[in-house]
Amino acid sequence: MKIKDLGDVIAVRRFKFESKLTSEIIVAIGKPMPFPDSDDYYVPYQIKGIGDEHIRFAGGIDAVQCLQLVMKIIGSELWVINEPLTEKIIWDGDENGSLGFPD
Template identity: 40%
Template structure:
C-alpha cells in the first residue's frame, strides 16, 4: 500500500495546540482521510513545535479505521517525545492533568 500524498496534509480536519515550557507552542494537525492506491485509506498527522515536524500517517481498511489507528499512533508518538516525558508540555493552560489523548499519564 502506497499513500498518494504521504508527505503532506491537504485538508486539515482537526487541530490541537499545546503549551510548551518556555512560552512556545506545539500543534497537532490531523488530516482528512486519503485513499491508498489499493482502495484502503490513510490518515496523515503532524506535530509541529516538538520533535521532527514530519508528516506521519496511519492506514486502515476504511476512513474510520484509519482515524482510530491514527489517534492511537498520535498518542504513542506524543507520549514518547522527550518534552512530554519531562512534563514540559501542557494542554488547556495546564488545568488538565493530561494532554487530552486516548491515554495520558
C-alpha cells in the same frame, strides 16, 4: 509511502510548555484519503514545534479505522516526547495530566 503535505486539515490541537506560554506545539490531522493503489485508507498527521516535524500517516481498512488508529499513534508519540521532559507539555483542556489522546 512518503507524504509531502497534510492536504485538508480536519483537526488541530495546540499544546504549550507549562511555563513557556509563547512556545507552541501543534498536532494537525489531515482528511482521510484512499491509498492510491488500494481500497484501504490513510490519514496524514504532523506534530510541529518539537521533534522532526515529519508528516506521517496511519492506515486502516476504512476512513473510520484510520482515524481511530491515528488518535492512538499521536497519543503514543506525545507520550514519548513528553515523558523525559522536566517541563511537561499541556493543553487548555488538561485537567489531570492527560494530553487528550488515547493511551
